[in-house]
Amino acid sequence: MSLSIFAVFFAAALLGSIPFGILVTRLFGLSDPRAGGSGNIGATNVIRTSGWLPGLLTLAGDILKGTLAVAWIPPLLAAGSPLLPFHQPAAALGAVAGHMFSPFTGFKGGKGVATGLGIFLYWMPVPAGWAALVFAGTVAATRYVSLGSILAACTLPLAGAMSGHPDPAVITSALVAAFIIRRHSDNIRRLLRGEENRLGRRRQEGSS
Numbered sequence: 683m684s685l686s687i688f689a690v691f692f693a694a695a696l697l698g699s700i701p702f703g704i705l706v707t708r709l710f711g712l713s714d715p716r717a718g719g720s721g722n723i724g725a726t727n728v729i730r731t732s733g734w735l736p737g738l739l740t741l742a743g744d745i746l747k748g749t750l751a752v753a754w755i756p757p758l759l760a761a762g763s764p765l766l767p768f769h770q771p772a773a774a775l776g777a778v779a780g781h782m783f784s785p786f787t788g789f790k791g792g793k794g795v796a797t798g799l800g801i802f803l804y805w806m807p808v809p810a811g812w813a814a815l816v817f818a819g820t821v822a823a824t825r826y827v828s829l830g831s832i833l834a835a836c837t838l839p840l841a842g843a844m845s846g847h848p849d850p851a852v853i854t855s856a857l858v859a860a861f862i863i864r865r866h867s868d869n870i871r872r873l874l875r876g877e878e879n880r881l882g883r884r885r886q887e888g889s890s
Contacts, residue, residue: 685760690769691776693759694751698780698797701787702743703728706736716787723784724792726827726881741796744781748800751777771854774801778858782865793865795831798858802838806851809841825880828869835859 703715703723710732715723718731725744729737756769777797784791795817802810813834820830839856863870872878 685756685763685765685769687768687772689759690756690772691779693755694773694776695780697747697751697755698777699784699786699791700743700747701784701791702747703740703792704787706739706743707732710736712736716790721790722792723787723790725796729881744792744796745800745803747781748774748777748797748802749804750800751797752801753804767848767850770805771850774805774854774858777801778861782861793831794858794862795834798835798838798862801858802842802855806838806842806845806847806855809838809845809847809855812841813838821881826873826878827881828866828878829873832863832866832870835862 701723703725707713707715707728712732715721715727715731719727720730721727723740725737725741728740751773752770755773756765760769778794778801780791781797782791782794783789799810799814802813816837817830817834820833821827824830836859839852839859842852842855869878
């Protein structure tokens, strides 16, 4: 019997739901990231509320769970059964959904950027590298993490298609990009109003 798409999705969602931002800050005896800054559990808000080391550890954890979701969960659950083309897409979407709507945080999670990066560094490494360069260049030039995240999300499926990756990977990357951009809707409105917070400046209320 082939591995169920639902089993892969929910196992990846469980892995993706691990709130590294909360775990890391508790390990360091620091304040819960939900109590300050934007209230987000992602690396950017952990950096703002707790400093660079906890933030970078959160980033590493969120990237790792994305990679493990697509690289480890499907073959683990398959236990020798053949993997089908929809197993990795299910794992990828599950991990991102779990991160964005973690049951451990009242279904209020992060925005999926680092977890998405971890997924596609394994699945489409060259397009993910281009997306990471776009992110880094945008943040370096503007100090807007949100703008860098949005542009990187847009870059990923385009680079994947141009690189000739299989349709399941490109379509999944487009879906993940759409979810990430949707999660940045408040940031987009603040960017248009010129009110978005820049990395390294004191937080404005409601920024991420």
